[in-house]
Amino acid sequence: MLNGGDAVHGLLPVQVRDVQPGTPDFGLVLALAAGVLTQDRYLTSRIPGALESHVLGAFDGTRCAGFLRYLIQVIGAEAGRPAVLRDGRPLTEGYVEAFGVDPRLRRRGIGTALQRHAAQRCRITGCYQMRSRSPVTSTENYALKIAAGYVLHPSHDNDSYYFLLRL
Numbered sequence: 001m002l003n004g005g006d007a008v009h010g011l012l013p014v015q016v017r018d019v020q021p022g023t024p025d026f027g028l029v030l031a032l033a034a035g036v037l038t039q040d041r042y043l044t045s046r047i048p049g050a051l052e053s054h055v056l057g058a059f060d061g062t063r064c065a066g067f068l069r070y071l072i073q074v075i076g077a078e079a080g081r082p083a084v085l086r087d088g089r090p091l092t093e094g095y096v097e098a099f100g101v102d103p104r105l106r107r108r109g110i111g112t113a114l115q116r117h118a119a120q121r122c123r124i125t126g127c128y129q130m131r132s133r134s135p136v137t138s139t140e141n142y143a144l145k146i147a148a149g150y151v152l153h154p155s156h157d158n159d160s161y162y163f164l165l166r167l
Contacts (some may be wrong), residue, residue: 012108014065014066016117021055023118028064029057043069049077051092052125056117058101058110066101068114070094072125076158086128092124094167096132099141111144119148123167130165 019025021044034040043055052072058065074083074090083090096118101111119130130150134141136159145152150163 010141012065012105012110014060014110014113016058016113018054019055019057019067023132025057025059026055028059028062029055029067032064033067033098036056036102037100039067039098039100043067045097047071047078047097048075049073050095053097054118054121055113058114060105064102065105066110066114067098068096069098069117070096070122070130071117072122072127075128086108091128092126094118094125094127096130099132111141112148115144115148119165119167127167129167132163133160134163135160146154 016027019029030040030043033043047053050071050073054070054072056068056070057164058067071094072092073095075081075093076083078095085091096115099111099114101114122130132145132150133155134145142161145163145165148165150165152161152163155162
């Protein structure tokens with residue numbers, strides 16, 4: 001149990017773990033992303049320039065309750081920007097490519113557990129920051145990110161906000 005499940009406060013105890021394509025757990029994650037949240041294409045797409053790609057699943061027993069895909073990438077590389085160097089090495093970030101929680105299980109700490117796990121893994125990897133983008137309609141996601149300490153900036157390209165967290 002990674003999110004400190006607590007029946008009194010409505011938290012659902014979940015285990016967050018890495019899932020690999022081709023495994024039964026990945027199949028459960030993909031089914032949730034496709035059937036409920038229509039994000040399955042974001043879990044399987046190839047991302048040019050990403051140094052690493054990881055998919056996390058949040059499981060309540062054998063049920064997939066949520067997912068998060070994050071990439072490790074050089075900051076700005078996807079936008080064609082030159083790398084910012086620190087001590088001679090390019091700064092990297094964890095970029096959240098896909099994120100979702102089963103709508104029937106929201107507001108129970110699952111999304112927070114996934115976000116914390118990803119941030120911890122990125123911190124260990126040496127990433128400078130976490131970044132994600134969400135459409136203006138994702139108000140529940142906004143509340144989660146703001147509570148976690150993210151700052152936000154409106155996108156100039158589309159109807160969304162970017163969220164940044166210094167690691």
